Amino acid sequence: MLICLEASAEDAASVAWTSEVRYVRGYDAADPRPPLARTLDAVVDAAHGLGRVGLELSLGTQASDRMVGEPTTYTRAWFDAFPDAVDATPVLSRARAVKTAQEVERMRIANEIAAAAMEAVRAQLRPGMRESEAAAIWQGHVHGEGTARADVDLALAFSLVWAGKGIKTFTATADLPVIEGEPVLFEIWACADGYWADHTKNLVIGDLKAEYAELEERLMGVYESALDFIRPGASMPELDVLVRDRLGYEPSHPICHGVGARAHEPPYPHRAAGGTFEQGMVLAVEPGVYWEGGGGLRVEDNFLVTTDGVEKLSPFPDGVVRC
Numbered sequence: 170m171l172i173c174l175e176a177s178a179e180d181a182a183s184v185a186w187t188s189e190v191r192y193v194r195g196y197d198a199a200d201p202r203p204p205l206a207r208t209l210d211a212v213v214d215a216a217h218g219l220g221r222v223g224l225e226l227s228l229g230t231q232a233s234d235r236m237v238g239e240p241t242t243y244t245r246a247w248f249d250a251f252p253d254a255v256d257a258t259p260v261l262s263r264a265r266a267v268k269t270a271q272e273v274e275r276m277r278i279a280n281e282i283a284a285a286a287m288e289a290v291r292a293q294l295r296p297g298m299r300e301s302e303a304a305a306i307w308q309g310h311v312h313g314e315g316t317a318r319a320d321v322d323l324a325l326a327f328s329l330v331w332a333g334k335g336i337k338t339f340t341a342t343a344d345l346p347v348i349e350g351e352p353v354l355f356e357i358w359a360c361a362d363g364y365w366a367d368h369t370k371n372l373v374i375g376d377l378k379a380e381y382a383e384l385e386e387r388l389m390g391v392y393e394s395a396l397d398f399i400r401p402g403a404s405m406p407e408l409d410v411l412v413r414d415r416l417g418y419e420p421s422h423p424i425c426h427g428v429g430a431r432a433h434e435p436p437y438p439h440r441a442a443g444g445t446f447e448q449g450m451v452l453a454v455e456p457g458v459y460w461e462g463g464g465g466l467r468v469e470d471n472f473l474v475t476t477d478g479v480e481k482l483s484p485f486p487d488g489v490v491r492c
Contacts, residue, residue, distance in 0.1 A: 170191060171187040172193060172208060173191075174192065174195050174204060176195055176340075176421050178192065191211055191215065196421050196422060198440060201439035203437065228242050228244065262435040265429060265435070267449040268449050268450070268451050272364065272429060273451065273473060275364035277482055278321060279360065279366035280366040280482040280483040280484075281483075282315035283358075284484045285314060285315075286306075286311045286326070287307065289314075291492050294374060296349050296374055298347045299344040300331060300335060304342050307326065307355060308328055309326075310326075322362050326359055326360075327357070328356065329341070329355075330355050330356070331345070332346065332353045333348050333352065333463075334462070336352070336354045336459065336466070337463055338420070338457075338459050349375045350376060352489050354466065355368070356368075357370065363430060365430070367469065368453075368470055369455055369457070369467045370485055370487075371489040371490065372492055375491075384465065388457070388458060390415075391412055391416055392468050395424070395456065396478075399446055399454070401474060401476065405425075405438035405439070405444040406438065408424075408438045409425070409439050412424045416456055420456065422457070423455075424455060425454050426453055427451065428451050428452065428453045449474060450473075451471055453472075455468065470482070470487055
């Protein structure tokens, strides 16, 4: 049996070898937990009645992921070495959510590298270029020019790039061609010495087609209202409600999350949870709309919560940028 996110249904249909597939929602309006928690619920439910269950507890590495290559994971021996330990995750998550001045400076560098790579793609994008070619230009610039900076030891790039009707929710970069008047969406992550930038940037060759221009205007209005809302003491649940209600559409991913030592980390504002924004948090704000059958837009940048609002960390513009 395969258990996966609803957003991966197309992938499951094309590559799954199992006769049964069960799906987990990426976003559930009544459940503030991350998707992994709902996935575990589905696994436990699927295991009922099967008898004895075996788990791979000594998992040194895991299968290659589209975003982060082959991440290393802790093995069973690590956990067995601390049999009386308590779970410090909640304390660490709260501490990491508010960044130090040093962390903010490292994240500014990651944002600058990601933006410079977008300018490189902007200068080279051409009609007929494949999504994968555009992605390679961005990735190569991050790794090559980012690592060459005097203030960086190693810069790495991870991307999902979609052109026009290829714009969907977290599917793989493919080989669709760039078409004049249709946006090319870059879902991009740059990591500079362990600190991340998480952006969604959009390019277009020529004038944006009317249906995309209308969507851009609507989406940017929601985006700006979200940024105006965020300040110390503002309600995280209210932000989730505000963005989704104003979009009039239910994206399957969080519309805001923390960024720092990971590209995705707490906090995750959710209508069914709690919490308020604090000065020193760094957030990725990312409302998006995806049309049935493909196409749509998402905008995303990283913002430092200051005493009176937010400060944008990336110098690259939001919205759809003309080449």
